[in-house]
Amino acid sequence: MSGGRLPVAVAVVGLVVAMVASFAIGTPPTTRRGDAAARSFLDAWRRSRTSTFVVHSTFVRTLPDGGHLDSFVDVVQRPPDDRLVIGLGSVSGRLGGKLVRCAGAPDGTTSCVTAEEASPYDAEVASELDGLTSYLRSPRPLYRVLDFGGGHDHCFRLDLAIALPSPPYGDHALFCFDAATGAPSLTEVQRPEATDRTVAVTIRSQVQPDDLRIPDDRGQVVGAPGAGG
Secondary structure, eight states: OBTTBOOSHHHHHHHHHHHHHHHHHOOOTTOEEHHHHHHHHHHHHHHHHHSOEEEEEEEEEEOTTSOEEEEEEEEEEETTTEEEEEETTEEEEEETTEEEEEEEOTTSOEEEEEOSOOOOHHHHHHHHHHHHHHHHSSSSOSEEEEEEEESSEEEEEEEEOSOOSSOTTOSEEEEEEETTTOOEEEEEEEETTEEEEEEEEEEESOOOGGGGSOOSOOOOOOOOTTTTO
16 A cells, blocks of 8 residues: 555456457447547546656557567656656656656666756646647547546547558557546557557555655666567
8 A cells, every 4th residue: 555545456457358358349338439538538638647646557568479578657746847757768757847858778878868947837738638639629530539437447448540650549549547646547559560558556646755766777678669679
């Protein structure tokens, strides 16, 4: 137990089974679709970027031949000044309102850069939402959205509606958000070259000083799908 929250791993395991099955056999009749589902997803995304939380997640990339690459992703978020994404060999985000980037190389070396000031956090979130809105709510949306509703987690599926090379969220993507904190609890992106799954192991709603220290262990470097990483 951490920060008064039970680990979500057990709940998510059952959810993964149900949601992966929905990729193959369809969706429950109560699932919302269309513009209402898209608006609900955008609201959930906005909340996930404006809430305070710490999430420790496992990351697994599964290749078509059954091989896999394992790492982790931690998100430490306390808007507007602090947001770190740690894992896959790197660190990115902001600390005290200043941009931070630590890039990892396959040989294990790392270099970190801190910029002077980050752009306003609300402008960054608004830009993300504008991009997502163009994907989901345009006259010819790039993705169709299914809203599975939620209890412990609120889950959505994005299905590619227009064929194009390298779509941003693959052919299908699943996003789940923790109801209590708004934090991402499960993300799965399916592409022909690989499936990436990020599953929360622990979620807590309070950020401690140690959470905002850049760690030496930043996980295994995992490159873009199809890039051999």
